[in-house]
Amino acid sequence: MTARRLAKGGRIDRSRMISMQFDGRRIAAHPGDTLASALLAAGEMIIARSFKYHRPRGVFSAGTEEPNALITLGEGARSEPNTRATTLEAFDGLVARGQNGWPNVRHDLSAINGALSPFIGAGFYYKTFIGPFRGTAFWMFCERYIRKAAGMGRAITLSDPDSYDKTNAFCDVLVIGAGPAGLSAALTAGRQGLRVILAEQDFALGGALLSAPPDAATDAWLSTTADELHSLPNVTILARTTVFGAYDGNVFGAVQRQWDHVAQPPSDEARQCYLKIRAKRTVLATGAFERPLVFGNNDRPGVMLASAVRTYLNRYGVLAGQNVLIATNNDSAYATALDLVRAGAQVTLCDARASVPQPLANELTSAGGVCLSGHGIASAHGHRHITAASVVPVDRNGRATGVTVRLRFDLIAVSGGWAPALQLWSQRQMKPVYDTENGCFLPVPDLLPDMCFAGSVIAAPGLSDAIIQGALAGGASTSQTAHLADTAPHWARDLHPLWCVMNAQDKPFGKAFVDMQHDVTVRDLDQAHDEGYVSVEHLKRYTTTGMATDQGKLSNVNALARMAQLSEKSLPETGTTTFRPPVTPVTIGALVGHDSGEHFHATRLTPLQDWHLRNGAVMTQAGPWLRPWYYPIGDETLDQAYRREAAHVRRAVGLVDVSTLGKIMVQGPDAANLLNLLYVNGWSTLKPGKLRYGVMLREDGIVLDDGATARLSEYDYLMSTTTSGAGRVMSHIEHLLATSLYDLRVRVTSVSDQWAAMALAGPASRDVLRAVSGDFAAALSPNSLTDAQVEGVAVRVHRMSFSGELAYEIYVRSEDAEDVWAALITAGAPHDIAPYGTEAMGTLRIEKGHVAGPELDGRATLRDMGMGRMASSRKPFVGSVLAQRPDLQDPDRPMLVGLEIDGPIGAKAGAILFAADGKTEGNGLGWVTSTTWSPALERFIALGYLGGAPERIGSTVRAIDFLGESTVMARVVSPQFFDPEGERQNA
Amino acid sequence: MIRLDCPVCGHRDETEFAYLGDATVRRPDPSITDPGTWADFVFLRDNPRGAHCEYWQHVMGCREWLIVNRNTATHQIDSCQLARSVFAGEATMAASS
Structure with missing residues (x-):
């Protein structure tokens, strides 16, 4: 592969230079480049090493679907692993390192793993970490080294020096994707005065138009459309913004990379902003990903998607190879072939279909390219990068029918059709259906009334169709949009569903990768099938295909196709897996925003x-x-x-x-009636100017809360609750008043803060x-x-x-x-x-035996707390009937006791109580709830719940803290340790 | 994220609300002492896939208890009313019939 920057062309700013570093070497770039385009221009072949086998990997795509070119961006605390070089905007001072290679990705000693690959296939962990050694200690020891060898970039443990924002956004129409369809939708909706948000993950608007050769008509359309959108005050354009999640209620999660295109954000600016977008309606104009073909060594640097080769040529002015083999099963790759020939490359197009599209083939051959019909690619050759490819005649089922011919190439561009980017729709629990005509999974229109589609995501046949679909999705009544001529075969027309050339034994020629990021090969899928994995969801998890950071954007359909083949089912019958957020990886910092440290949750302060x-x-x-x-x-x-x-x-x-303490005003002529229903004890006799302690139960008869309520005047009561129970009690009362006591003339108001x-x-x-x-x-x-x-x-x-x-x-x-x-x-x-x-x-309060939070544990009854006699038998109250359930009245239930601890060490709250002697087994007799040193008694004391309490008063029990492994002996006493007659408080 | 159209506050995120459950059960008359009646009320709930009538409280807003009709399979919200108006309406209808 001899990639190079052409002398002219591309949508980059050649008047300015940018200097970056990759693995310590200087990389030159221009504004408008990505790291990937600059690396290609610099002839950098090996960007990373693969997950399991440490195989050399280069740039494969030109977008978010990139499985291979993952780098670690930045240094020190700003170091960020697994960043896709293909979407990383070039900036001055960018520092990146290749991943998963030691000492570096070009010379990686762990590449020996490739030789071990027969032993680390699908289900490796499940099968390996059992026997023959006793116990798991040996395997846990081994796992440390295996984990170290596998994996992607390293997460750092330094705290993030950058700050992140969160914000909320609202709109009438959210348009996701600013390609031709999305721009058209946003413009139509914007002209109608609707509040529009147009979200585009790229730093430039235009989508697929940016990958097309310069063309007066489309370029003019793009610039006038963008200008008009920028001029509309009701349209918000969010570039560098990835909508990563679609949620119920047409709510979307998005991250805007505000300052990722500079080495370090300004000190007063947030690096990224997490947006929660609430849209009335959404237009999905997310486009489609090109699908790769599968063949031997299809992961080698120098194998790329045909559309990516075209993008690097037309957008970045980078010719990715001089002698190019293009392998395809559809029309779309001809556009790449023609552009490459015109840029001066030698091109051989290998079309798996028996009959090629004559006009396109004629155009290619007359421009100087070679077109082979009925041929597929069997395998690639070359270790560190492509040097040759074997092509072979194939029948319509993809079976090799002749001898392979080895030809010299420095670049292989592949196109296996297209996969609509319907992840966001699928996240809403939607199942796409396989469309045989277009050879892809498509969303089903109208299942989600507030989401519609435009462009390649629904296989728009060409550019003009995409623009018309966009206008209609944006709210146009008729398709009267300015049409643009189709400049190239935009969609995978006439796709022949052939994804992998097989030999006579129905195996690929060599090690053929389905999921490159997770190193899953056809052999792994076959093995999983042989081991009985039938469902797509099981196969996915067992082989981990589609479970890497790229979420199977490229591998999904090819893996399903192999499964369908093995189980002799059709693709529609096989079905597909469910996509879940995020569509592309999201910085955890952006999700956290400012909600960390002391701001993790709101803090309440007293006056x-x-x-x-x-x-x-x-x-x-x-x-x-x-x-x-x-x-x-x-x-x-x-x-x-x-x-x-x-x-x-x-x-x-x-x-x-x-x-x-929770404070609730209870006011109105029926206030006492409400209190009578809420509390177990009676309130009719409480006079103004007096207060009373009360306990309230839940509907199921368990204690809810306690506290004193004061009668301030005839119809005004001030209820107090425990600190933690305040909100619960308030909601409980409001619920009763709204749903069953609505006839009571009473109002409750929280006055805790007042x-x-x-x-x-x-x-x-x-x-x-x-x-x-x-x-x-x-x-x-x-x-x-x-x-x-x-x-x-x-x-x-x-x-x-x-x-x-x-x-x-x-x-x-x-x-x-x-x-x-x-x-x-x-x-x-x-x-x-x-x-x-x-x-x-x-x-x-422990010295007095007063219950508090640890005793009000949501399991204890009034009787358990020793207050059973407090309940009135002359009135119904919340929980009065169910509190009488036989099991809640069981005399053996643990009841509140006091514990006098022997010796100089206190009991631990949560310690389990056992009889003084006998076995330490089962659930014990009870447990310790609250513990303290008592200055009044000059010893450690505790409160706890103990079964058979009345008979055990005066006896000794053991309190065992199984976490701290301490045991203390305790004498069981009444919980009222100190001044049981209350002489001091009534003095 | 579910969005509820609170009759008092307008469309709000589900994070402002607390959920309780089935709103079709009715609290027995306090004078009833049969434990079975109360056990049914407290413990027995259907768990339907599809239409579900349920209580929510706008705890971070107006604090009103709401009766929401939600599809448990799709999270589609068909209605959202104040519990007290629903019950007042029921009481009026019962009185006039």
Whole structure:
């Protein structure tokens, strides 16, 4: 192969030079080149080594379907493996490396794998990694080396220095593909004033027109159409944008490569942008991929698609070979042959059909080419690149009928017909059907009412047809578009379905690749068939054909054709596999966008966040919330800090931020009726100014949530929920009101964000409250509430206790929260007030045996929590009937217990409880839910659920942490470890 | 991605909504104490391929509960109504008949 840049021609800017590097060598290019065209122009033959066999591979195509020319782009943290050189726009400073070869792709020591190929065929892993060695350790050891030898480029572990954007887009018509059909569709829709998005993955508009020789009429049409589209304000043209996924609701995923055509994006710009496009209607004008032919050594550098050879010639001014063999089974390759002859190449066209199209053949021969009818290509020769080819006469079934003749060539251009790029349509669960007339799978029109087609994707016979189809798809009422003369046979007319020349034994001549990227040969398919793989989906997975990064764009139909042949079925009967997103590989960074690190999900902050940070709090994640975990003094550890904080609350007074509690206003004349239905306990007797603890169940009788609800006035209640249950409870109530309690005169409103809340707890809490709010508030009796003021700010004070100490919850408008908190800290100073975090709060509630998140685990019943007697028997409530199911009433169900741990190590939450002696087997007797050091008891304690709890009180159990492999002994006690009579909170 | 035409907010992505399930089941009268009736209501659902009437809530929008008719095989949405208007309509019809 002697590829070279011609002295003139091509749609590149020859007035400017670009300098790039490939494997350390300088590669010259012009603006408008791709890396592949520049590499060809520079005579670079071997671009990569293949996946399994390390065979040399070069440029095969000129587009996204490229199976071979995968390179690693960039260096260091910007290094990106498996980039297709054929779609990579050339830019100054581009640095690329060949892949999967050591020391490099030209001299690759692993090429020995090729000799081992009989042993690493289809199903290699499945068959190899069993026996004869015992266990899997030996094979796991081997696998490390096998994996290293196989594969594509290496992913890097450095973090990506670039940023990525996400955006939403909306339009009336989304046109995918800016070839003649897509341009025509966009223009028609744009002229009607519709909002149009035209997405094109190339950096230039024009599609197949860019691969055609310069022509006054088509070039003029292209430039006036593009100009008019650019001038329409309602048309958005997105170049360098790949629509990679089609989803329900006519939603599309697309990635725009905003700054991939420069070495490094500007510092304030995102490299790529992920667009979610919501379209009312879509026009698929995605064109078609040319299909390769299969023959011996068909993967060698110097074998290319005929259409790609034409593209490199006409678009980039690169003649890919001087002495060219063109092998085809249809008309379209004649265009390549004619263009090559006119560019000065010697061309031999080998047409597998017995009767060639006379006008085209005459044109070729009169231009100086040679045309052989009824001949196919048996195999290619040459190791590092093509030096010769064997051609052979074939019958209409593709069987060789004569002797092979070896002829010298430096380039083999193949055309096996065309495969419409219907991936996006197929992704919507659509099955294409094989069209015998056009010799390809086609989409079925009208199955998706909001998607239509134009151009080669539905086998438009020629350029003018594509433009007319585009106009109709864009909304034109009649086909009155300016016609363009067809300049070349645009579609694979008169295709003869012959994909591979076979010898007398029905085998190809040599190693013939179906899927080049995954190194799948005809032999692999045959073997899978012999082993009984019948379904196309099974065959695909077993041989991995079509499962590489190119998703079988080139290999799919040829693999299916071989399957059909082997099972003696027709292609339509064999069917095809399903395409899934993405159509072409997408940078993970673009999908992630800014949603990484601390922005992975939204973070909720309480109104007191700033105070916590200023005062040295260590924060912890609680669902979406950030909460103060502990406030270390000096270099205190978590353990030291929480023990101090918890002890401090019991001794003096503490202040904790409980703003994260869910807060729901329940208002209306039927508010009490709603509460009666929601909670297991009764609400009719609760007087204004009072509050009550309640538990609510799910419809199936399992505990949903708990919390206190306060009656603020006649018809106004403020319900509180757990932090994590807030959203669940709100939706639960809204659902009941919308679907079965719609007669109730009641409204619920979430006020969680509007109110901050803080708990003032400890023996001195009354003194602190008196100092800020006066005697009246300080005189509150338990389970009562009152309006009050703290330094002129209106607050509401609830007397209730989660810690077990004398305590008040102070509710205040969020915007005033920090003033009130600061006032309490100041007024509390004489009483030695100290803030405490969630860890100490947990300690205090565990000492009291109060249930929280770990106990409300979605499996426990009211009875399991030891609160069975709380349920009213005089009213129905949500879950009241199903809570009585026999299994939920089983006396052997694990119930909440306290555990006093022996020794200096605490139990782990999640540890399994077993009897003190006996076997450690089965599911155990129960499990540990919450665990802490108790400053009040001066030992480790825990809460847990234990079967047969009443009989086991006082006995000893083992708590085994199977993850940490620690075992502690624990005495079973009542969960109310501390002050069980509640004397302190009622003081 | 499914797009729902919320009667309050207009066409929105499914990511704004929460799904509950079959909207044809009716909560038994609270006075019913037969466990079988409640078990049917809580646990028994058909899993049809094709037309399905189901609850969605616009949790990231107006928070309305919606009754959506969706084809489970194609994700085609045939209707999207406010649950409370559907039930109010049912109640009115029941009262007038």
